[in-house]
Amino acid sequence: MIESDWQVHSETYAVPRTHGVMFGPLLALSLIAMFPIFDYAASWLYPGRPHWLYDLIAATLSAMLALAIGYRGYRRFFAYQQLLEQHVTQRRIAENELETLFSLSLDMLTITGQEPQFSRVNPAFSETLGYDADELLARPYTDFVHPDDRPATLAAITRLNAGEPIIDFVNRYRRADGSYRWLQWRASHSKVPGLTCAVARDITEARMREQALAESEQRFRLLFENMSDGVAVYEATDDGRDFVFRDFNKAGERISRISKDELIGHRLTEIFPGVETFGLLDVMRAVWHDGEPRSHPARRYRDQRLELWVENFVFRLPSGELVAVYRDITERKAAEDLLRQSEARFRAVFEQAPIGIDLVSPDGLVIRANEALQQMLGYREDEMLGRSFRDWTHPDDLEGSQALAQRLREGGDDRLAIEKRYVRKDGGTIWANTQVAAVRDSAGVLDYFVAMVEDTSERHRAQQETRALLEQNRFLARRLLQVQEQERAWIARELHDEIGQSLTGIRADAQAILSRSRAPELVPIRESAQAIDEVANRLYSAAYALMHQLRPSLLDDLGLHAGLDQLLDHWRRQHPRTRCVFEFDDACEALPDDTELVLYRTVQEALTNISKHAAAASIRIDLRCLDPETTAPARIQLCVSDDGRGFDPDAPPRGMGLIGMRERVMSVGGEFDLHTARGKGTTICVSIPIAVD
Structure with missing residues (x-):
C-alpha cells in the first residue's frame, strides 16, 4: 500500500x-x-x-x-x-x-486539445461572449469565429500545430446576442503533449477607439484638404525667428499659386519674401513664444510672384507647431470697392431721381425719403422719418397696401406694384403708381423695402376722361345698334306691308290679264303680262330675302332655334361645298328677345365673314346653356368655329363686323372672345348671362 x-x-x-x-x-x-x-x-x-x-x-x-x-x-x-x-x-x-488566477483573470484563458475545441475556459470567456462554459466546450471554436476571419484563423492554427507560437493574432468571435467582439490571441503548446494554452484579450473597445481615431484623422484630413481657406503648418527654426513648412492644403496651393511639393521643408521667408514687411512674421513669432492665438488683419501681400489681399489667424499646436489659417479676400475687396461705387451711384440716383423713392423698414417705418417724394407729399424728410407709410396712404387704399407689404414680407414675391392714392400734407390727394421691392440679406431675411412712387394724377385724370369717352362711345354704339335694329324692323315691315302687297297685287293683275288674253290676237298682251308676273315674282323674292336679312320673321314668331335653322339652311344652299354642323341645346329656348337677337346677329355676321374671308372647308356652331352650379350667374354660350385661313388678331380691323359683334354682346352684359391665327382657323365665343326662374 x-x-x-x-x-x-x-x-x-x-x-x-x-x-x-x-x-x-x-x-x-x-x-x-x-x-x-x-x-x-x-x-x-x-x-x-x-x-x-x-x-x-x-x-x-x-x-x-x-x-x-x-x-x-x-x-x-x-x-x-x-x-x-x-x-x-x-x-x-x-x-x-x-x-x-485562471478564474480571476480578466483575460480569456483556455486550454485546447488535439481537436479544434475548447477543453477548458475561464469565466472571462463566458462574461465576454455571453455563453455558458458548457456551450463553449460543446462546439468547435471555429463556429464562433466571424466567417470573414475563419480562413486567417485556420491558417494560424496550422502554424501553431507546426510548432510556431501565435502572438497578437486578431479575429472576431460571435457573442450569444449575435454581435461580434474583437479578440487578440497569444497561444503556444504546453509541455504536456497534446495540450495548447491560449490567452485572448477583448480589444473591441480599443479597436473602436482606433477606428474612431482613424475616422477622426480622416475627417481632419478631408477637412484640411477641402477647406476653402488656406492652411499651412509650420515648424519653428532659428529659435522661432523663421518657420519651415511641414504641411499645406489644396486651398493654400490655389491661393498661393504654388504646389505643396515646392514648399515643404522650405523656409517661410524663402517662399514668401514679402512676409516680413507684410507683418505676418511678427505675429507668428509672438504666437510661437507665448502660445496665444492671434489674428493678422486683412492686408495686401505683394512680392515678385504674388499679389493679393489676405487675412490670417495663427495658433500653436500642443506639439509646438504653428498653424496659419488664411483667407484670400481679393475678390471681396474688389466687391467692396464696387459696392462703395454702387452706393455712391445709388445715393446720386436716390437724391436726383425725378420720381419719389423711400426706404421703409420691415415694420413699415420710413428710413429715408428723397427730395422728389418730399415735394410730392409736401413733407420734409425729418417729418417723414420714423413714421409709417400708412400715415399718408388714402384710407380706401390702406387695406391693399398692407396686403402688398405682407406678401413681400412672407417672401411670396420680391417685387409688387400698386396704384393707390396718397394724402398730401395740405390734405390734397394724388394718384401714384407705387412699385415696392423687398431687399433681403444673404440669408434671405427681409432687410428693408424700396418704394418708387410715380405721380400719375394727370395720367389718372386722362384715363378717367378716356374711360368716360369710351363709355360714351359704347353707349352711342349700342344706341346706334338699337336704332339700326329699329330701322331694319321698320324697313322689313315696309317691305312686307307696302312693297310686298303691291307686288302681290301686280302679280294678281298679271295673272288676270293672262287668263283673259287667250285669243291669238292678244298674244303680245299675254307676253307682256307674263313678263310683268315674272318681274314681280323676282322683286317679291328679292324683297323677301331682304326682309329676312333685315328681320327674320321666324325669329319673332318661332324663336331663336327656328330662326338659326332658317339662316343656316339658306347659307348651306349658297355654300354647298362647306360642311356646316349646328348643335343647339334645347334648354336655351325662351330667351329674352334682345339676347336672341344678339345671338342671331352674331351667327349671321360670323357666317358673312366666313363667306368673305375664311375659305373654310367646315364650320361648327354650338349653342348651349352653362350649368348654373358651375357658373354664376347662369349663362348661355355660343361658339362659331371654322377651319379657314384665320388672320392676325393684332392687325387693325378692316371692317366693322367684329366691332359690331363685340358691341352687341357687351350691350347685353356679355363677354366676347376671339381666338385665331394665320392658318389656324377662327373661333368666336360669346357668353351672355341669363336669368333663371
Missing part, C-alpha cells in the same frame, strides 16, 4: 524514486541472500555441530542484518515521505494559485 501510494504520488508530482526507499523488497532480498552465507560460515566456524544450530545461527545473523538494513530503509522512507508531503503541499498550493 505504501509502495503503491508512493508510486502514485511520485509519478503525479514528479518526486525522484530511490532504491533505499523501497525497504520491503530489500529486506526480503537480504534475508534470502544472506541466509546461505551465514549458514555456511557457522558450519565453518563451528564444525561438528548439529545442522539446526547452523541454521539458527544463520537465521539469527540474517535477521540482524535484515533489521539493520530495514532500519536504514525506514529512515530513508520516512525522510522521503516527508519530502513527498512537502512536494504535494507545494504543488497543491501552486495549483490553487493557478486555479485562482
Whole structure:
C-alpha cells in the first residue's frame, strides 16, 4: 500500500524514486541472500555441530542484518515521505494559485486539445461572449469565429500545430446576442503533449477607439484638404525667428499659386519674401513664444510672384507647431470697392431721381425719403422719418397696401406694384403708381423695402376722361345698334306691308290679264303680262330675302332655334361645298328677345365673314346653356368655329363686323372672345348671362 501510494504520488508530482526507499523488497532480498552465507560460515566456524544450530545461527545473523538494513530503509522512507508531503503541499498550493488566477483573470484563458475545441475556459470567456462554459466546450471554436476571419484563423492554427507560437493574432468571435467582439490571441503548446494554452484579450473597445481615431484623422484630413481657406503648418527654426513648412492644403496651393511639393521643408521667408514687411512674421513669432492665438488683419501681400489681399489667424499646436489659417479676400475687396461705387451711384440716383423713392423698414417705418417724394407729399424728410407709410396712404387704399407689404414680407414675391392714392400734407390727394421691392440679406431675411412712387394724377385724370369717352362711345354704339335694329324692323315691315302687297297685287293683275288674253290676237298682251308676273315674282323674292336679312320673321314668331335653322339652311344652299354642323341645346329656348337677337346677329355676321374671308372647308356652331352650379350667374354660350385661313388678331380691323359683334354682346352684359391665327382657323365665343326662374 505504501509502495503503491508512493508510486502514485511520485509519478503525479514528479518526486525522484530511490532504491533505499523501497525497504520491503530489500529486506526480503537480504534475508534470502544472506541466509546461505551465514549458514555456511557457522558450519565453518563451528564444525561438528548439529545442522539446526547452523541454521539458527544463520537465521539469527540474517535477521540482524535484515533489521539493520530495514532500519536504514525506514529512515530513508520516512525522510522521503516527508519530502513527498512537502512536494504535494507545494504543488497543491501552486495549483490553487493557478486555479485562482485562471478564474480571476480578466483575460480569456483556455486550454485546447488535439481537436479544434475548447477543453477548458475561464469565466472571462463566458462574461465576454455571453455563453455558458458548457456551450463553449460543446462546439468547435471555429463556429464562433466571424466567417470573414475563419480562413486567417485556420491558417494560424496550422502554424501553431507546426510548432510556431501565435502572438497578437486578431479575429472576431460571435457573442450569444449575435454581435461580434474583437479578440487578440497569444497561444503556444504546453509541455504536456497534446495540450495548447491560449490567452485572448477583448480589444473591441480599443479597436473602436482606433477606428474612431482613424475616422477622426480622416475627417481632419478631408477637412484640411477641402477647406476653402488656406492652411499651412509650420515648424519653428532659428529659435522661432523663421518657420519651415511641414504641411499645406489644396486651398493654400490655389491661393498661393504654388504646389505643396515646392514648399515643404522650405523656409517661410524663402517662399514668401514679402512676409516680413507684410507683418505676418511678427505675429507668428509672438504666437510661437507665448502660445496665444492671434489674428493678422486683412492686408495686401505683394512680392515678385504674388499679389493679393489676405487675412490670417495663427495658433500653436500642443506639439509646438504653428498653424496659419488664411483667407484670400481679393475678390471681396474688389466687391467692396464696387459696392462703395454702387452706393455712391445709388445715393446720386436716390437724391436726383425725378420720381419719389423711400426706404421703409420691415415694420413699415420710413428710413429715408428723397427730395422728389418730399415735394410730392409736401413733407420734409425729418417729418417723414420714423413714421409709417400708412400715415399718408388714402384710407380706401390702406387695406391693399398692407396686403402688398405682407406678401413681400412672407417672401411670396420680391417685387409688387400698386396704384393707390396718397394724402398730401395740405390734405390734397394724388394718384401714384407705387412699385415696392423687398431687399433681403444673404440669408434671405427681409432687410428693408424700396418704394418708387410715380405721380400719375394727370395720367389718372386722362384715363378717367378716356374711360368716360369710351363709355360714351359704347353707349352711342349700342344706341346706334338699337336704332339700326329699329330701322331694319321698320324697313322689313315696309317691305312686307307696302312693297310686298303691291307686288302681290301686280302679280294678281298679271295673272288676270293672262287668263283673259287667250285669243291669238292678244298674244303680245299675254307676253307682256307674263313678263310683268315674272318681274314681280323676282322683286317679291328679292324683297323677301331682304326682309329676312333685315328681320327674320321666324325669329319673332318661332324663336331663336327656328330662326338659326332658317339662316343656316339658306347659307348651306349658297355654300354647298362647306360642311356646316349646328348643335343647339334645347334648354336655351325662351330667351329674352334682345339676347336672341344678339345671338342671331352674331351667327349671321360670323357666317358673312366666313363667306368673305375664311375659305373654310367646315364650320361648327354650338349653342348651349352653362350649368348654373358651375357658373354664376347662369349663362348661355355660343361658339362659331371654322377651319379657314384665320388672320392676325393684332392687325387693325378692316371692317366693322367684329366691332359690331363685340358691341352687341357687351350691350347685353356679355363677354366676347376671339381666338385665331394665320392658318389656324377662327373661333368666336360669346357668353351672355341669363336669368333663371
